[in-house]
Each structure stands twice: as structure tokens, then as C-alpha cells.
Amino acid sequence: MEKRRIAILGSTGSIGTQALEVIKEHRELFEVELLVCRSSWEAMARQAREFDANAVVITDTSHYLDLRNALEDTGTKVFAGMDSVCSLVTGDNIDIVIASMVGFSGLEPTIAAIKAGKVIALANKETLVAAGRIVMDLASRMNVPILPVDSEHSAIFQCLMCARGNKVSKLHLTASGGPFRTWDRESIAKATKDIALKHPNWDMGAKITIDSATMMNKGFEVIEAKWLFDMPVDRINVVVHPESIIHSMVEFEDGAVIAQMAEPDMREPIQFALCFPERLPLSTRKLDFAKVGSLSFSEPDPERFPALGLAFKAMERGGNIPCALNAANEAAVAAYINGRISFYGISDVVGECMERTSYISDPSLEDIFATNDEAYSLSCRLIDEMERR
The missing domain is CATH 3.40.50.720 (NAD(P)-binding Rossmann-like Domain)
Incomplete structure (x- = not known):
């Protein structure tokens, strides 16, 4: 190389x-x-x-x-x-x-x-x-x-290398479920940022860790997968996999599913991207299947994690609405980290902003920058209103 x-x-x-x-x-x-x-x-x-x-x-x-x-x-x-x-x-x-x-x-x-x-x-x-x-x-x-570089998309990319031109039926993105995977909605509603920032498997920055806790991060990954792999959103599935061993899966028309597995360590997908198409040695912990024991899976709960549904809704509307989703989320997560709104206030701000942002069906790059400014400003006003209640 x-x-x-x-x-x-x-x-x-x-x-x-x-x-x-x-x-x-x-x-x-x-x-x-x-x-x-x-x-x-x-x-x-x-x-x-x-x-x-x-x-x-x-x-x-x-x-x-x-x-x-x-x-x-x-x-x-x-x-x-x-x-x-x-x-x-x-x-x-x-x-x-x-x-x-x-x-x-x-x-x-x-x-x-x-x-x-x-x-x-x-x-x-x-x-x-x-x-x-x-x-x-x-x-x-x-x-x-x-x-x-995202572990989920790197996993899909690696699995698709085995496709050899065969048609893909579905992409399965795995999600850890974050720190609130087993919590009820009432408990999640009271969660402080200190708890939300304690991800069970990954060491990430504050913003992406909160996005993981709300599952907005997984919604973003669905949108990203649509564009990276030219896949309709209705053929992208999210499954909760708390062990974070399977990083994502590709399903083919005959029902065969190929999964990429590794310990949860971002250095592996980073190195794969930097060295592609070669694989080099890396001093990460390697999988010990006997110690892993078992792997579990479940469907995400839309009631406890409404942010994931908002991401799907943004893609259904299309145009500049995913940009509004992102801008509103940036403002709302910052407000949550600063103690200004509650955990579910994040999804409330995002949902309201998506409804009120001016819709553009086929935005130019200039439209995207304008939408980002509009949605971020609108979200800040919504956050101010929440604080005054």
C-alpha cells in the first residue's frame, strides 16, 4: 500500500x-x-x-x-x-x-x-x-x-462486498438501545444528562451520545444508509442489539443474511476506510464467541424513543425536511445538555420544528444552508418558550 x-x-x-x-x-x-x-x-x-x-x-x-x-x-x-x-x-x-x-x-x-x-x-x-x-x-x-466510517455503515459496506452483483432485499441497522433501553417512559422523562451521557458500549462525544440515548442517532443512520447505498427507506430496518457485536446486516432476496461482527471499537471501521481495500493488523480486542455467550435482538419502542420515528417521517416528506430535523436536533440537544429542556423536550422541539419549517421539495445547496439557519432559529425560539412555561 x-x-x-x-x-x-x-x-x-x-x-x-x-x-x-x-x-x-x-x-x-x-x-x-x-x-x-x-x-x-x-x-x-x-x-x-x-x-x-x-x-x-x-x-x-x-x-x-x-x-x-x-x-x-x-x-x-x-x-x-x-x-x-x-x-x-x-x-x-x-x-x-x-x-x-x-x-x-x-x-x-x-x-x-x-x-x-x-x-x-x-x-x-x-x-x-x-x-x-x-x-x-x-x-x-x-x-x-x-x-x-460509522460502524453500522462500514458493516453494511463490508457485507456488500460479498454481494457480487446480487440484489439486496433489506439492510438491517443494529442499535445498542443506549442507556435507557430497559427504562420505562416515565423514568426516561426524568433522566438527567449525566445518566444520558453514560453509553453502555461506546465511547463517543457528548452530542452523539445524547443522540444515541434518544435514538435520533439511529434515525440519522437510516437516512445516511439510504443515500450511501441507494436504498429506499422502507427497506431499511432497525433492530436493537444491546451487545453491539453485530454492527449491521445485509439481507438478500433468497433470505440469506450476511452480518459483520467485531468488538465495539471504532478503530476497526476507521482503519478499514483508511486502508481500503486492504486489511491490516490492528491491536483491538478480538471476538471470543464463548465469552460473548449469546446475542439478543428486539424491536425499538416508538413510544419511548419517538426521535427514531421523526427521522423516518423526515425522509418520507423529503426535500429540505431532513435538514430541518438535523438543525432542530442540534439546538435541542445543546439545550438538554445545558439543562434548559427535558429529555423528551428534544423530540418535542424537533417535531414542532419539522412542521413549521418552510418546505422545499428540491432544495439547492443554498436552500439547505438557509433551511439550517431557519430551523435552528425556530428551534431556539421553541426552546425559549418551553423554558417560560
């Missing part, structure tokens, strides 16, 4: 730090060219030193001087702002862009990288939730591979 030059958008987050762990195991195969974070300048400065990054960008410009001073004795070039990110990802010195920035902010640099013909290792669900048709059409025109 030839050496691959990497840009990591969101290097200090969960995916970014684990991507650097993968790169550390195979330093002879990867070169870190660009690191990007929002505000964690101290952590990114340490990463830049360890991996001798060519350039770094901090999108929160108020920390630019801190970062520049921390790296002034190195050869690393320091930039600030989203315009710098969008410019630098197009450079000839980059082969693969790991798109792992949180939320809608990941859309613009991902589009810039696609236009420049970069391979995209996609970990930012919101990019396809908000603008799936636009992104996939652009990637097709530019002949740019989009390699999934």
Missing part, C-alpha cells in the same frame, strides 16, 4: 483521536497533513507535535493566537476559520479527508473536499442527513469514493 496523506476534520473528537491511534500503529503508511478542531487548541497542539502535522486549523478564531504561540517553535502552519478549512482540504498534499466534525458544520468542508477529488472517509452523519442527494450527486459527478 502506498503512503496516504491524511486530513482529519475534527481531530480532537472521539473519531479524530481514534483515527490518530490507527495512524500511530502504521506510521509508515500514513502522513498527517492537516488537523482541524473547533476550540480544543491545546489538544490539537499536542497532536500536531506528535504527528508532525503540516498544517492545523482552529475554526473558533478566538483561540488562533493561543494555537499559533503553542506551535511557534515547530514547522506546523497555523490557520483559523472555516474558510481556511475549505481551502486547505483541496490541497494537492492530501489524499484522504476524514470528515468527523460534529453537526452541520461538517457539510461545507466535505463538499469542498469532494469538489477537489479527495477520498472521503465519512464519519459526519449530518452531512448526508442535511444534504444527502446533493452530496451523493456531487460525489458521483466527481468520481469521488465516500467510504463510511
